[in-house]
Amino acid sequence: MGLERAARVLTRAGVLVIAAPLAAAAEEAPSSGAGSMLGPMHTHNAAGLAVLIGMTVFATILSLLHMRERGRWMRRERALQDALAALSGAHDRAEMLLHSERQVLITWAGRGEPAVEGDAGFAQDLRGGAADIRGAQNGARRLLAFQSWLAAQDAQLLESAVASLRERGTGFRMNLRSLAGRYIEAQGGAVGGRALLRLRETTEERRELIELRGTLEEAKRGFAALAGLLDAIPQPVWHRAPDGRLAFANTAYAAAVEAPNREAVVESGLELLDRAAREQIARRQACSAARPQPLRLSAVVAGARRTLDVCESETETGRVGIAVDVSELESVRADLQRQMDANVRTLDQLPTAVAMFDARQRLIFHNAAYQRLWDLDPAFLDSKPLDGEILDRLRADRKLPEQADFRSWKAEVLAAYRAVEATDTPWYLPDGRTLRVLADPNPQGGLTYLYQDVSESMKLASRYDALMKEQAETLEALKEPVAVFAADGRLTVANRAFAATWRIDPATLAGKPYVDAVIAACRTLTPDQGAWAGIRQAITGLSDSRSGHACRLDMNDGTVLDCSAQPLPLGATLLTFIDVTASANVERALTEKNDALERASQLRDTFVHHVSYELRSPLTNIIGFTQLLGDETVGALNERQREYSEHIMRSSAALLVIINDILDLASIDAGSLELQRETIDVRATVEAAVRGIEDRLAESHIGLDLDVPDGVGSVFADGKRVRQILFNLLSNAVGFSESGQHVRVEARRQGGALTLSVIDQGRGIPAEVIDRVFDRFESNTLGTKHRGVGLGLSIVRSFVELHGGRVEITSAPGRGTRVSCFFPAEPSPGNGQLPGAGPEAEPARPSTNRQTPDNRAAASLEAAE
Numbered sequence: 001m002g003l004e005r006a007a008r009v010l011t012r013a014g015v016l017v018i019a020a021p022l023a024a025a026a027e028e029a030p031s032s033g034a035g036s037m038l039g040p041m042h043t044h045n046a047a048g049l050a051v052l053i054g055m056t057v058f059a060t061i062l063s064l065l066h067m068r069e070r071g072r073w074m075r076r077e078r079a080l081q082d083a084l085a086a087l088s089g090a091h092d093r094a095e096m097l098l099h100s101e102r103q104v105l106i107t108w109a110g111r112g113e114p115a116v117e118g119d120a121g122f123a124q125d126l127r128g129g130a131a132d133i134r135g136a137q138n139g140a141r142r143l144l145a146f147q148s149w150l151a152a153q154d155a156q157l158l159e160s161a162v163a164s165l166r167e168r169g170t171g172f173r174m175n176l177r178s179l180a181g182r183y184i185e186a187q188g189g190a191v192g193g194r195a196l197l198r199l200r201e202t203t204e205e206r207r208e209l210i211e212l213r214g215t216l217e218e219a220k221r222g223f224a225a226l227a228g229l230l231d232a233i234p235q236p237v238w239h240r241a242p243d244g245r246l247a248f249a250n251t252a253y254a255a256a257v258e259a260p261n262r263e264a265v266v267e268s269g270l271e272l273l274d275r276a277a278r279e280q281i282a283r284r285q286a287c288s289a290a291r292p293q294p295l296r297l298s299a300v301v302a303g304a305r306r307t308l309d310v311c312e313s314e315t316e317t318g319r320v321g322i323a324v325d326v327s328e329l330e331s332v333r334a335d336l337q338r339q340m341d342a343n344v345r346t347l348d349q350l351p352t353a354v355a356m357f358d359a360r361q362r363l364i365f366h367n368a369a370y371q372r373l374w375d376l377d378p379a380f381l382d383s384k385p386l387d388g389e390i391l392d393r394l395r396a397d398r399k400l401p402e403q404a405d406f407r408s409w410k411a412e413v414l415a416a417y418r419a420v421e422a423t424d425t426p427w428y429l430p431d432g433r434t435l436r437v438l439a440d441p442n443p444q445g446g447l448t449y450l451y452q453d454v455s456e457s458m459k460l461a462s463r464y465d466a467l468m469k470e471q472a473e474t475l476e477a478l479k480e481p482v483a484v485f486a487a488d489g490r491l492t493v494a495n496r497a498f499a500a501t502w503r504i505d506p507a508t509l510a511g512k513p514y515v516d517a518v519i520a521a522c523r524t525l526t527p528d529q530g531a532w533a534g535i536r537q538a539i540t541g542l543s544d545s546r547s548g549h550a551c552r553l554d555m556n557d558g559t560v561l562d563c564s565a566q567p568l569p570l571g572a573t574l575l576t577f578i579d580v581t582a583s584a585n586v587e588r589a590l591t592e593k594n595d596a597l598e599r600a601s602q603l604r605d606t607f608v609h610h611v612s613y614e615l616r617s618p619l620t621n622i623i624g625f626t627q628l629l630g631d632e633t634v635g636a637l638n639e640r641q642r643e644y645s646e647h648i649m650r651s652s653a654a655l656l657v658i659i660n661d662i663l664d665l666a667s668i669d670a671g672s673l674e675l676q677r678e679t680i681d682v683r684a685t686v687e688a689a690v691r692g693i694e695d696r697l698a699e700s701h702i703g704l705d706l707d708v709p710d711g712v713g714s715v716f717a718d719g720k721r722v723r724q725i726l727f728n729l730l731s732n733a734v735g736f737s738e739s740g741q742h743v744r745v746e747a748r749r750q751g752g753a754l755t756l757s758v759i760d761q762g763r764g765i766p767a768e769v770i771d772r773v774f775d776r777f778e779s780n781t782l783g784t785k786h787r788g789v790g791l792g793l794s795i796v797r798s799f800v801e802l803h804g805g806r807v808e809i810t811s812a813p814g815r816g817t818r819v820s821c822f823f824p825a826e827p828s829p830g831n832g833q834l835p836g837a838g839p840e841a842e843p844a845r846p847s848t849n850r851q852t853p854d855n856r857a858a859a860s861l862e863a864a865e
Contacts, residue, residue: 106196114144231250310324353372359444374399380393477495504521692730737760756823757818
């Protein structure tokens with residue numbers, strides 16, 4: 001563009017140069033009159049000359065400008081060539097640096113596609129055969145699929161780091177491991193507004209460094225685990241540097257020196273042992289080249305003087321030591337010594353003579369009974385004589401059994417020192433006594449003698465034999481069959497009545513047959529074979545706790561026997577039979593009568609259940625339709641219809657309460673009603689029951705007083721049944737009260753037990769009626785307008801007894817009535833069932849929607865439930 005402008009300037013200048021002579025010539029031509037012919041020629045020459053001169057000037061100027069611009073462009077070209085050479089060198093150096101290692105560079109510029117550069121072979125190794133990565137977006141995508149060539153956890157970490165780099169420019173550096181087992185270093189950062197990811201395979205030195213780091217981390221973890229293990233040891237443990245300073249101490253050491261932590265112990269150099277103790281340990285180590293032995297020292301541990309077994313040993317890095325608290329061991333040792341002294345005193349109190357000899361056969365201990373038995377001189381016994389010397393002295397005093405060859409007998413006695421098992425030998429002394437001599441070898445050598453005077457035992461054995469014979473004769477005289485079986489199941493004793501009843505040959509019984517043979521002989525006389533299995537089990541059973549067995553046997557001739565198998569000592573069993581034919585006949589008659597009565601009772605209960613349910617089902621429909629009428633959902637009602645609807649609702653509610661009471665009584669009788677115990681607030685429960693009777697109180701103009709202290713607390717009971725109890729009591733109180741009177745509800749705590757009382761000011765109950773008020777269907781109006789079926793108080797007593805409590809009623813004519821319900825502090829056993837109730841369960845009653853527009857009926861139903 002500069003050259004074009006210069007050419008246009010020069011052109012204008014040449015035209016001006018040519019035009020100037022032409023103009024001059026034109027001005028001169030008219031003034032020359034004589035040379036009119038020569039004028040055109042001069043004009044033409046002048047024009048050519050001017051053109052020539054202009055062209056010369058133009059060429060000169062153009063040449064000058066060309067030379068100037070050429071020099072400038074040559075200088076610029078040389079600068080560009082120098083820059084190109086520098087860039088080429090820089091590119092070559094970058095390529096050299098890039099390819100000096102196995103690495104790949106991935107860059108992102110904004111949201112565009114990534115650019116990948118680097119070692120294509122390394123990329124192929126990572127990706128497993130990918131194409132050339134340079135300029136190939138598909139290869140870049142494959143390389144960025146980290147899950148395909150990295151472990152799952154490393155791939156997830158790298159993806160998260162790359163996302164953070166591209167979004168916020170957060171740099172990172174991490175070491176990864178490929179699926180092929182190679183170590184990859186990933187480094188990310190923001191360079192020149194671009195996100196750069198560098199993937200480089202670490203060198204062998206780097207891999208070794210990583211392995212060393214892993215080894216170091218594992219060593220650190222091992223050291224931490226060792227430190228944790230040492231901290232878990234309750235004994236103080238420490239490590240000293242070669243110069244004697246503390247280098248490590250566990251938590252027990254810190255606690256022993258009352259330091260906040262083990263770091264404070266090392267920093268402050270707190271010592272558990274004083275200087276004298278440490279010097280003593282050092283001298284012990286210097287003198288002993290063998291394995292160091294624990295040194296027992298005294299030290300202050302956590303402010304208390306304790307006895308420690310301290311052991312220090314040399315290591316390559318110093319010395320390690322541990323202190324074991326043996327204060328309790330010393331205390332136990334002292335207790336053991338005291339116990340041994342006590343045992344010695346106890347042995348002195350025993351009537352059995354005891355003498356202990358060591359391995360050299362010298363007397364080392366004897367109790368007072370030994371000295372009394374042989375009447376030996378105490379000074380002689382204290383001199384620790386040999387066993388043979390004592391035998392010689394006793395023989396000289398004629399206190400040993402008479403022996404024809406005393407030397408041989410003495411050798412046999414002393415041979416017990418070399419025996420392995422204890423020997424038990426009777427000695428018959430000249431004075432008529434019999435001694436049981438037990439010689440027990442000691443594990444450390446020596447012998448322990450136990451001399452027991454069994455003279456009385458032998459006399460008792462003789463008396464026992466005589467007694468056994470007497471008992472045998474007694475059994476023979478009994479009319480009831482009796483047999484005794486030993487622990488091995490064989491018959492040892494059987495009287496004549498047993499053989500006669502079961503028609504067994506006495507000779508067979510005398511042969512002590514096994515229980516199976518006896519049972520086989522008896523089974524032929526009884527039609528019921530199943531009872532004998534229980535008898536055999538009672539005789540031969542191997543259970544840990546033996547128990548008796550009783551059964552009844554019916555014989556073919558109509559005789560009924562009650563069989564009883566009772567365990568005896570030493571595994572024996574006593575088998576007895578009693579003829580209960582007469583009583584069995586009476587019992588059978590009574591059982592049949594009782595079965596008839598139970599069937600009648602069951603029939604009554606079934607009738608009550610069916611009738612109650614059959615009444616409740618249509619009653620539920622009546623209540624539902626009456627509610628629909630009362631809500632006027634099917635049409636408006638006039639005043640009289642509304643009044644009739646309310647009467648129907650109240651009557652239906654009262655009838656439903658009666659049916660529910662009957663069902664509750666039937667459930668209680670069947671034993672299927674269980675309490676749903678929970679912790680209930682007493683005040684809230686009383687207030688809930690009172691809400692169900694408020695309308696009746698208002699209609700009857702009767703006041704209500706609540707005496708429930710704030711601290712009455714709660715009780716573990718069935719809240720629904722407690723409300724039903726209070727509702728029934730309040731209903732009775734209102735029914736028997738006159739207008740203007742008051743009904744009072746009290747709640748009291750006595751030793752954890754709860755007492756709920758309802759008191760009215762009515763006419764009271766005569767003494768002859770009080771005993772019957774809790775009976776079912778017992779209704780007494782006592783001259784009032786109160787009417788009922790007589791189930792309320794019966795249900796109250798049943799529910800209170802289900803809770804393990806009781807009901808008391810206090811009344812007198814003209815003084816009102818007080819009914820008190822006592823609930824125990826703890827629930828009674830039996831899971832809320834009355835005593836004697838069986839496990840049979842009554843089917844659950846269908847629930848009824850009792851929401852009615854009549855507040856009194858609804859509240860009554862709620863309290864009743």
